[in-house]
Amino acid sequence: MRGRTDVLEPAILGLLAESPMHGYELRKRLNLVLGSFRALSYGSLYPCLKGLADRGWIVGVDAPGDRTVASKRARIVYQLTAEGKEHLQQVLSSSGPAAWEDENFDVRFAFFAQTDAETRMRILEGRRIRLTERLETFRQSFARTRERMDEYTLELQRHGLEQVEREVRWLDDLIDNERGTRRARPEGGGRPAAAADDAEGTTEARNEKERG
């Protein structure tokens, strides 16, 4: 009974399925996929790659002549084996409770493009139920203890609650989109739909500062 399901392995396999990469590049991509942009350490990455290679899911081939722009050292480029692809598909088609837990959901969602529509839907709905359950229990203990709480604790709770509520609305929009119901919700929030038709306005990823 695996405790934590290991979020790193699926993430690596999923990224390598898109294109072969060496460890250093993999880490950068991983930081974007792994949720809340944490900086993954090499102390986790390389042993993990080794383990995946030991189990025959990936192979690392030495890439000597591939001088793109910068740096030429050993540069071991990893890619999926046939078994690795098979294993990944198996992982991506699973839609058990683990898939919509906090630690795993982001990674599963990141590879939705490689996931079939039914599994996608089951994961999104599972996650939604998970979050609404959490809201329920949370609201109960909130109601029970709010008298005893000072204003800061109260504000922390309120903010946490609001974030989960927002997450649920995000999932609602995603589920709507999956269903093909592309109608923009007329009343309510600012954005018409969540799914990636256009990312402008919120992110403003335009200005390239070139610092650091």
Place this chain on the structure above:
Amino acid sequence: MRGRTDVLEPAILGLLAESPMHGYELRKRLNLVLGSFRALSYGSLYPCLKGLADRGWIVGVDAPGDRTVASKRARIVYQLTAEGKEHLQQVLSSSGPAAWEDENFDVRFAFFAQTDAETRMRILEGRRIRLTERLETFRQSFARTRERMDEYTLELQRHGLEQVEREVRWLDDLIDNERGTRRARPEGGGRPAAAADDAEGTTEARNEKERG
């Protein structure tokens, strides 16, 4: 050089400073304070209490006659010692970079009522800078890789970015409130101010379903 700063110990000390409690009750309170309402396990709690007692910061006194409503077993009620109070004050008055990291910020914020105004401000501003730095680096890699990303990955990034942006606005409101500038921001978002003047409307913690 402590790696993770241990979020449990300050949380326990902070709660015990408000009122003495036994382990089981402590856990429930802890789940609300610890951020993202994770369920802390007893396997973490009790050894931690033991460690705090060993260092003389808390003492556990056996409470036999305290039959409130339910259950009467040993029930070891823990409370802070003089050294414990001193240590807690020292921890709460620190405002180093560790205080505004992801793992620690929630706990520090939860005990702002026991923290002096200057420290509060430094932590809030430190956190704000931390998040805007993150936004910056994030936007850069987002701009670099957005062409290669499928719609799901893109949506995940967009959503993550939006969450951090919202967190920054929340901090802005809190900082405004700390400054005493109680003016409600006229344009923009729905709520006038973030800090806990009133929690109605968003949470609706009113309906007590009594299920489970």
Place this chain on the structure above:
DNA sequence: GTTAGCATGTAAGGAGTTACATGATTTT
């Protein structure tokens, strides 16, 4: 009389981190 909640613990282990170690290449 057995399920559910209260209450306290221990042992083993997992997933990831920091700190360290090394070296090539590019930019300033």
Place this chain on the structure above:
DNA sequence: AAAATCATGTAACTCCTTACATGCTAAC
């Protein structure tokens, strides 16, 4: 020549989890 970035790895450690173990009390 120095600093930054690219690139790969190991050893020790930490925080926390799961699984197990125990027993009391309340409710159905």
